[in-house]
Amino acid sequence: MTKDKLIRAAINNFSKYGYQGATMSNIAKDAGIKPASIYYFFENKEELIREAVQAILNHHFASMKETFYEKERENVNVLFSELFGKIVLHHTENEDETKAYVIMVNSPISNIKKQISDYLHTYNNWLVEQLTSSIRRHHPDLEEATISEMIDYFIFIGNGLFWGVVIHDKAGIQRNLTQASHLMAQYVTQILGSGQNEKQQGH
Amino acid sequence: MTKDKLIRAAINNFSKYGYQGATMSNIAKDAGIKPASIYYFFENKEELIREAVQAILNHHFASMKETFYEKERENVNVLFSELFGKIVLHHTENEDETKAYVIMVNSPISNIKKQISDYLHTYNNWLVEQLTSSIRRHHPDLEEATISEMIDYFIFIGNGLFWGVVIHDKAGIQRNLTQASHLMAQYVTQILGSGQNEKQQGH
Amino acid sequence: MTKDKLIRAAINNFSKYGYQGATMSNIAKDAGIKPASIYYFFENKEELIREAVQAILNHHFASMKETFYEKERENVNVLFSELFGKIVLHHTENEDETKAYVIMVNSPISNIKKQISDYLHTYNNWLVEQLTSSIRRHHPDLEEATISEMIDYFIFIGNGLFWGVVIHDKAGIQRNLTQASHLMAQYVTQILGSGQNEKQQGH
């Protein structure tokens, strides 16, 4: 469909050249139509980019949900590893969307900024909720704060992984993936092993 | 000096709007001159941005060197913590340079791309060299490969920290800093504690 | 048609001001449109001028062909006179094209230079071929070299005529036309009269 082609072309151009650099005429060319025709589908450039950005965010959400539905019953170490793996997979397989995300994270265009921060809020809430219930399923005695901190470490390590995808090649990314899982496992071991954090360590 | 003002203005505009979005007329206005005057100092836009990018990279290098000269004699945990702190400090204090860096990391302008990858190469070599000698000073028995791996973990965690600076607010960044130091310390303890990696574990 | 108007306007501006002096905004104004609209029809200034130059050359060729088709059966003196007349007519009736030609003959723009020299080559070959067959029709016994030399004289005198059109007024040009025909006729008489050049003057 032409509209989809336009959104793909918009993402691709935006990811390479940013908002100002993504021109309607290049987007049209990539979609195989003439610039004037874009206006049949979108009111203007901002609207087109807005939809393109939304598509990127939706896609990301869908990717992460997928993993949860498949792996939420695994033990925490496996779950964290799988999620790290998915982060890497999603961002390497959708390089243009990832680049676009990197560009727009600090976008001065207020609409995009709001779109992103709304998404990050929603995504974060969802992630915390999912992780909390998954962790609790396997470790019902962990304190709320401990779980919360664990999730925070997971997110922090995930950030390292994300930026690694942006700047490294395939080999470097794989190494990072191992490092991420290792650091997380080490952290989890320390938390669970210490015992002090368990709610009722009944005797 | 006018030329310096232009470079500052270029960094600022580039960090907000990207290459295409940073206009000569805005840069000129920010530097307090007229657009035509830019061409007395720089051959064209690309050259101006090139010098601006170089200034960012030089500044980053200078910041990291500074820390090394002050802290290279501290024990590894302190050194890593200080370096993490410096990464955070440099990037929070120079927000526009950091945003610019994020934008240009995937720049489609080949000159900029080359500039960045050349820098990353140089910086990485320097960092590895410095860290290697610092670590070796305190742990002369560590094997080459172990040191190398430790540095890799340091860089990986540093990436998480960097991306955190980009997307988080002050509070979030401070939390990340703690997490970074904690994860690194935990990793180091594990490595050093294991003993198996020491070259001559003789008695 | 807008495109044709643009080419006319381009020729006119180019003939007055040369390549650098012919501005897109003046050309647009003369064609009754806005400067930006030129780019719908032509890729850029060079392309527009290139097409304008080509139009001039095509027009010149068409003019000369016309005369040949009408007069090729006349005797040589009449033919030469008619051709001289046509040279004068074409260049006086298309003053701007003639001025443009004078300017571009030494153009430093390599594309234009090539266009001209390609044309001169083609035109010259055609002219020689046509004249040769016309002359031979009336004087089958003339040697190849003699015909060739006669054509050379014709071209040389034509050059004087051409430059006369450029620098003289109407009266001066008419005087030149008489002179051209007179000199050529005199030359032809001498060649034909001498007899020595006839191939087989035996019986």
Add this chain to the structure above:
Amino acid sequence: MTKDKLIRAAINNFSKYGYQGATMSNIAKDAGIKPASIYYFFENKEELIREAVQAILNHHFASMKETFYEKERENVNVLFSELFGKIVLHHTENEDETKAYVIMVNSPISNIKKQISDYLHTYNNWLVEQLTSSIRRHHPDLEEATISEMIDYFIFIGNGLFWGVVIHDKAGIQRNLTQASHLMAQYVTQILGSGQNEKQQGH
């Protein structure tokens, strides 16, 4: 001297790019100074070009005078030949001046136009005067009108020669030179031989 260098540079640039195409900064560069310095020697661009144009015209006049002073006593055929030779020599040896002349002959800049037409007027008067007296010296009985016509033919053939220099290479120019002398000699022979033009060849 810098001023002379500037005039040379101006001629050279003007000959290649025309009035609008000859830029002050290029001229300055060719003269080995900075653009601002031009204004120490010339009030503005028009003044500089005006002086450059004048230099070209003066040089041409000097060249033609030279030949006259050396050859005015030769018989008419030799004189005409020598003058043709000088025309060719002057214009081949001063290619940039010749190109400049071709460009400016139809200049829309009114000052230049006037300069040229004033010069052509002066030069023509001088030429006619010189030729008349030279011809009369050898052929005192020729009628005024006959001399005048002969000079006209000389000028006409000279025009062909001039344009030949502009468009031909060395070999072609030499051929033209032969043709010019031949045509002129033939014409002269016819005039002088006819006898009818001699004033009173009374006995």
Add this chain to the structure above:
DNA sequence: AATGAATGAGTCTTCATTCAT
């Protein structure tokens, strides 16, 4: 659903010129 033709606003850049030094 798509486009040809057109344009106002703006982009980068050049140019002739100025003026204090």
Add this chain to the structure above:
DNA sequence: AATGAATGAAGACTCATTCAT
């Protein structure tokens, strides 16, 4: 005698957008 620094005006060209078809 020469220039560094600066600029208003203009140049070629791009861009998002419009509108009749």
